[in-house]
Amino acid sequence: MPTRTHCMKDLYQETFSSIEDIKAHFEAANYICSDQIATCVYIAYNLQKPVMVEGPAGVGKTELAKTTAEILGVPLVRLQCYEGLDEAKALYEWKYAKQLLYTQLLKDKLSELLEGSNNFTDSMEKIHDQEDLFFSENFLEPRPLYKALHQEHGCVLLIDEVDKSDHEFEAFLLEVLSDFQVSIPELGTIKAKIKPLVFLTSNNSREMSDALKRRCLHLYVPYPEEKLESRILSARVPELSDTLRREVVSFVQQIRELDLKKVPSISETIDWAKTLLLLHASELDSATVKQTLNVLLKFETDIEATGDHLRGFIEKAHQKSKINISSKAS
Amino acid sequence: MQQVLEDFYKVVRSAGVKISPSDSIETSRSVTLVGYQNRSILKHALTVSLAKSLDDQHLIDECFEQFFKFDAFQQPSANDAGHGDDADDLTGDSENNPEQAQQDSEPYQSDTPLTNMLLERDHTALAVEMQRAAQEVGLRDIWFFTQKSLYTQRIMQKMGLRDLQNEIRALNDGSGDGDCPSNVAQAGQLRDAKAWLFEEVKDFVEQQLGMYGKTSAKNLREQHLQKTKLSNIEKRDFHTMHDLVRKMAKRLSSMYSKKKKRENRGQLDFRKTLRSNVAYDGILFETYWKSRYIDKPKVLVLCDISGSVQAYSRFLLLFLYSLNDVLNRIDSYVFTGNLISVDEIFAHYPVEEAIDKIIDDHGMGGSDYGTMLLDLERQCMDDIDNKTTVLILGDARNNNLAPRSEVLELAYQRAKRIIWLNPEPENFWKTGDSVMLNYRPYCHLAKTCNTLDHLERLLDELLKAATATV
Numbered sequence: 001m002p003t004r005t006h007c008m009k010d011l012y013q014e015t016f017s018s019i020e021d022i023k024a025h026f027e028a029a030n031y032i033c034s035d036q037i038a039t040c041v042y043i044a045y046n047l048q049k050p051v052m053v054e055g056p057a058g059v060g061k062t063e064l065a066k067t068t069a070e071i072l073g074v075p076l077v078r079l080q081c082y083e084g085l086d087e088a089k090a091l092y093e094w095k096y097a098k099q100l101l102y103t104q105l106l107k108d109k110l111s112e113l114l115e116g117s118n119n120f121t122d123s124m125e126k127i128h129d130q131e132d133l134f135f136s137e138n139f140l141e142p143r144p145l146y147k148a149l150h151q152e153h154g155c156v157l158l159i160d161e162v163d164k165s166d167h168e169f170e171a172f173l174l175e176v177l178s179d180f181q182v183s184i185p186e187l188g189t190i191k192a193k194i195k196p197l198v199f200l201t202s203n204n205s206r207e208m209s210d211a212l213k214r215r216c217l218h219l220y221v222p223y224p225e226e227k228l229e230s231r232i233l234s235a236r237v238p239e240l241s242d243t244l245r246r247e248v249v250s251f252v253q254q255i256r257e258l259d260l261k262k263v264p265s266i267s268e269t270i271d272w273a274k275t276l277l278l279l280h281a282s283e284l285d286s287a288t289v290k291q292t293l294n295v296l297l298k299f300e301t302d303i304e305a306t307g308d309h310l311r312g313f314i315e316k317a318h319q320k321s322k323i324n325i326s327s328k329a330s
Numbered sequence: 331m332q333q334v335l336e337d338f339y340k341v342v343r344s345a346g347v348k349i350s351p352s353d354s355i356e357t358s359r360s361v362t363l364v365g366y367q368n369r370s371i372l373k374h375a376l377t378v379s380l381a382k383s384l385d386d387q388h389l390i391d392e393c394f395e396q397f398f399k400f401d402a403f404q405q406p407s408a409n410d411a412g413h414g415d416d417a418d419d420l421t422g423d424s425e426n427n428p429e430q431a432q433q434d435s436e437p438y439q440s441d442t443p444l445t446n447m448l449l450e451r452d453h454t455a456l457a458v459e460m461q462r463a464a465q466e467v468g469l470r471d472i473w474f475f476t477q478k479s480l481y482t483q484r485i486m487q488k489m490g491l492r493d494l495q496n497e498i499r500a501l502n503d504g505s506g507d508g509d510c511p512s513n514v515a516q517a518g519q520l521r522d523a524k525a526w527l528f529e530e531v532k533d534f535v536e537q538q539l540g541m542y543g544k545t546s547a548k549n550l551r552e553q554h555l556q557k558t559k560l561s562n563i564e565k566r567d568f569h570t571m572h573d574l575v576r577k578m579a580k581r582l583s584s585m586y587s588k589k590k591k592r593e594n595r596g597q598l599d600f601r602k603t604l605r606s607n608v609a610y611d612g613i614l615f616e617t618y619w620k621s622r623y624i625d626k627p628k629v630l631v632l633c634d635i636s637g638s639v640q641a642y643s644r645f646l647l648l649f650l651y652s653l654n655d656v657l658n659r660i661d662s663y664v665f666t667g668n669l670i671s672v673d674e675i676f677a678h679y680p681v682e683e684a685i686d687k688i689i690d691d692h693g694m695g696g697s698d699y700g701t702m703l704l705d706l707e708r709q710c711m712d713d714i715d716n717k718t719t720v721l722i723l724g725d726a727r728n729n730n731l732a733p734r735s736e737v738l739e740l741a742y743q744r745a746k747r748i749i750w751l752n753p754e755p756e757n758f759w760k761t762g763d764s765v766m767l768n769y770r771p772y773c774h775l776a777k778t779c780n781t782l783d784h785l786e787r788l789l790d791e792l793l794k795a796a797t798a799t800v
Contacts, residue, residue, distance in 0.1 A: 019364070019371060039374035043360045054384065088601075096605050213382040214353060217360075220384050 011154060011194070012072050016045050031060070031067040032232045040219045041068065050177050050198035052162075052213065055221035057203060058265030062160060064221075065199040069156035077151070077196070078158045079144035081165035087172060091182055093141040099134050135186040145176055146190070154194035162212075163202040170212055177215050223265060226253050232266055237273045246321035247284045247314075248273050252296070254313045260302045272296045284314050335361060337470055341397050341541045342380060345389045349380060369398070396541060444490035445497055448523040456527075460534060463488035472539050482532045489531075494524055571782075572648055572681055578786050579652040628717050629653075629660045630710060634724030635689060636666040636697035642753045642780065643693065646723045647685045649785060651676055661710070664688055667698040669705035696729040699765065703737035711741065719747045723779075725754050726766040733765040735772060742772040751779035751788060 016022055022038045033041075041064075044051045053061040069076035079090055113130070117123045142150065148157040162170070176182055180192035200216060202208060224232060230249045233240065240248070252269045264272075272295045281288050289310060297303050306313075339354050349357075357379040364375045373394050381387040447455045467484040501517035552574055602618040633650055635643040650662050654676045662676065663669045670692050675684050714720065720741060742748050750773045752759065752766060759766035770776050779785055 035370055036374040036378065039364060039371050040378040043363060043375060043378065046363050047356070047359055049356070051378075094605060094608075096608055099608060210348075210382070214350060217378045218381045218383070218387070219378055220381075220387055 015072060016042065018042070025071045026067060027235070029067050029071055030235045031063060032228060032235050033064070034224075034228060037064065037219065037221065040217055044217055045197060048195050048197075050200060050216045051219055052200045052202060052208070052216035053219045053221060054202050054204055056223065056263065056265055058267035059221045059223060060266055061199075061201040061221055062158065065156055065158040065201075068197065068199070072154075072156065072197075074153055075151060075155045076158060077144050077148040077155050078160060080160045081162050081169070083164055083166060085165050085169055087169075089143055090169070090172075091143050091145045092184060093143065094135070095139050095141050099139050102134065102139075132186070137187070140187075145182065148196045149180065149182065149190060149192040151196065152193060155196045157196040157198045159198065159200045161203060162200045163205045163208060167209070170209055174211055174215065177212070223256060223263070226250065229253070229266065229269065233269060233273055236270050237277065239277055240273050241282065243321050244276065244281065244283055245273070246324055247317040248276065250317040250320040251284060251289075251313050254309075254316060255296070255306060258306060258309065260297070260305060261299045262297070262302060264296045268296050268298075284317055286310060286314055289314060331366070332358070333465070338376075338393070338397050339380075340470055342390055342393045344542050345393050347380065347386045347389050348382070353380060372398075393541070442490055442493035442497060444494050445520065448494075448520070448527065456530075459489050460485065460531060464534070464538070469535065469538050470542055472535070472542050475539060478532070478535055478539060481535050482528070485531050485535065486528065489527075491524075494520065498524070571645065572652070574782065575645075575649050576652045578782070579649070629719050629721060630714065631660060631662045631721045632669065632702065632706070632723070633662070633664045634666070634697055634722075635664045635693045636724075636727075637694050638697060638727045639725050639753060640693070642723075643689065644685060647688060648681065650723075651681050651684060661713070663710075664692055665697070665702040665705070666692065666695045667701040669702055669709060697724065697727060698731050699724070699726060699728045699769075700732045700734035703734045706741065707737045711744070714741055714744045716744070716746050718745050719749065720745050722748070722750045722773075724750075725752055725764070726750075726759070726769055727763050728765045730763050733768045735765075735768045738769055738772040742774075747774045748772065749774060749788070750776040751785070752776065753780045754778065755780075 015025060019035075019038045019042045022041055023033060023035075026033045026038070040051055043049065053064060055061055065078075066076055113126060114123045117126055140146075144157070148155055159173070162173070177198060180195045181189055183189045223229075226249055229252070230245060233245050233249060237245075248269065252264055252272070256263050272292060275292050275295045276284075276288065279288060279292070293303055293306070293310075297306065335358055336354070339349050339357075343349050357376060360375045360379045361372065364371050366372055373391070376394060377387050377390050381390055444459070446452075447459065463485045464481075466488055467481065469481055469485065472478075472481055498517050498520050501513045501520070552570065597620040599618040599620045603614055603616065606616050606618065607614050631650055631653070633643065633646050635647070639646075647664070650672075654660055654662060654673070662672050664672050672684075672688055675687055678684075679687060738748070750766075750769060754764070754766075755778050758764065759770075766776070775788075775791070777784070777788055779788055
């Protein structure tokens with residue numbers, strides 16, 4: 001086992017050398033990030049601190065981790081949290097079936113081995129001379145955290161929806177996140193070969209403990225502003241015409257103002273744009289919007305709630321895109 | 331620079347964000363990493379490192395804008411970050427002096443630096459000087475508004491007020507001999523400048539008090555509120571009170587809601603058992619059972635909102651509302667006579683509206699505990715079992731009606747605990763139309779409760795008892 005833990009910083013210095021660099025790399029990977037996200041990634045990368053990403057569903061929290069892994073060219077190890085998740089599922093588990101099977105298979109070998117020994121102590125000693133075979137890595141089923149610690153070239157570890165996990169698991173994470181090491185009673189303490197870059201995502205379904213929060217950088221990703229959303233859309237759905245893109249963005253921004261059960265986020269905007277593209281729509285009209293609104297809004301009550309506003313929204317979206325065009329022309 | 335950052339942490343702390351020493355160390359590292367060149371990046375670096383929640387983030391953003399105001403500084407020669415605060419104060423008033431200074435035909439030379447700075451209208455230098463003086467006198471330790479003039483005086487002294495005064499006096503004395511008429515003008519000008527400087531320093535101190543003194547004042551107020559009788563708290567404190575009660579309710583509930591108990595019967599955890607018994611060749615020596623969450627306390631709250639407890643009921647309802655927010659299994663009822671369930675109202679309206687609505691719709695009138703207890707028997711007795719805690723908030727002033735304590739006795743036998751919180755002190759329980767003594771034998775706990783402190787202590791006991799032995 002290596003004595004000194006390297007960090008990702010040593011290996012990928014050129015890729016993430018400055019905040020501007022990070023922004024450029026993300027943009028090249030079709031992820032448009034704000035200054036705040038870039039700063040946060042830069043600090044996390046250089047100081048090797050985990051990042052706790054919060055925000056509404058669908059604003060690209062998970063995507064952030066994926067893109068980071070893609071840019072660095074390292075594997076993404078993902079641990080999805082849920083209620084009842086425990087060490088055995090997150091870190092490692094002994095393959096007991098295999099262990100049992102092997103003891104059965106090796107029974108004969110065992111008697112061979114013990115041949116010639118006269119008393120109990122002698123046999124014991126002989127067994128002890130053999131290595132602790134059954135509790136070696138061969139019988140260990142690695143789970144995401146263990147895998148993340150064992151990556152030769154570092155990795156991005158994504159602990160998704162950490163707020164869904166139990167308090168016990170959260171406490172267990174503390175050791176992993178602060179020292180990047182875990183203790184396995186049979187094997188000893190396992191240290192990360194290369195400290196991974198860690199992202200934790202949370203939807204705030206419960207308050208995380210202060211101890212965990214303290215160890216992380218806190219990044220809140222809100223719904224994007226109009227400009228940013230437009231850029232994201234053009235990066236993700238480049239085939240979309242300028243007019244339609246502006247209309248779509250303006251429309252979605254207006255819908256977000258309403259009091260809805262589930263406000264559409266970026267992923268829904270992208271899906272909707274793709275849908276419109278598929279339907280060969282050149283601009284928003286109320287018939288198309290009505291047909292495709294279920295892509296954007298996920299609850300029947302929400303769709304009903306927008307009913308009266310639709311016409312106004314569409315008109316405003318048209319106006320906005322026209323203003324944009326004329327201002328560009330002038 | 332370290333000092334500036336530390337001052338910034340102090341400001342953020344006083345805005346109510348918790349920053350531990352390790353947080354500040356890590357943040358300083360982040361700041362060193364990103365540097366001070368780019369304002370927005372510095373801000374992002376500070377927020378991502380210090381904030382622990384979205385609320386924190388907003389607070390820190392606000393503090394940042396207030397603390398690092400160097401955008402307002404119009405002179406490019408502005409010194410480093412810490413000296414930005416007072417920039418606009420000084421520039422704002424700069425018109426006061428110039429004309430007078432220009433009247434001077436031959437520039438007056440003084441040997442005190444403060445006078446020179448004032449005469450040359452060197453705002454940057456003045457700002458720097460003021461900041462330095464503020465640091466020397468420890469302005470960041472300012473707590474209360476009463477300290478304002480003290481600190482203003484101290485800063486002025488540090489900046490060299492005495493020399494300035496001496497100089498003015500000397501000029502005046504000199505003019506008395508008729509030596510130099512320009513000295514009179516000079517003295518007047520310096521006096522004006524002094525007054526102006528005084529105003530500026532006062533403004534500056536006030537602004538700093540706004541940043542540093544926020545928590546201490548707030549804490550003091552909250553402490554005071556906790557100990558004040560609920561009936562004496564004014565309506566304008568309602569919001570603070572709400573936050574306070576919410577905080578308290580939340581702390582209590584999180585303290586008692588996550589306990590887990592290992593069962594030694596129930597469902598066998600086969601994997602765990604097998605794994606730990608591999609050593610015994612598959613013979614199941616040690617068994618492991620699937621653990622189960624214990625029940626969270628089931629609480630039934632009955633709150634009196636009649637005329638006699640009018641002063642308290644707002645706060646009892648407030649507390650009930652907060653409790654509803656944090657506990658899942660709680661049934662809340664209000665009564666003057668009949669029991670009325672208010673779970674619906676609490677779920678659908680924001681706090682103040684809900685409370686107003688309840689009091690308007692059902693409040694006032696004389697209380698009738700007998701009817702209430704009969705209603706309790708009819709509506710809720712089936713729900714009361716050995717896991718239920720019944721909490722009654724009221725003064726037991728029954729207007730000489732039948733107390734019906736036999737119903738309470740029945741509930742007493744069924745429920746896990748019956749707790750009666752009475753806003754009146756115990757000596758009053760036997761006076762007038764109070765029937766508290768009739769009810770008292772059937773309560774596991776009957777206590778006076780008229781401050782938040784009481785409420786917290788009692789509730790703590792309640793939740794402890796509810797979770798300890800299930």
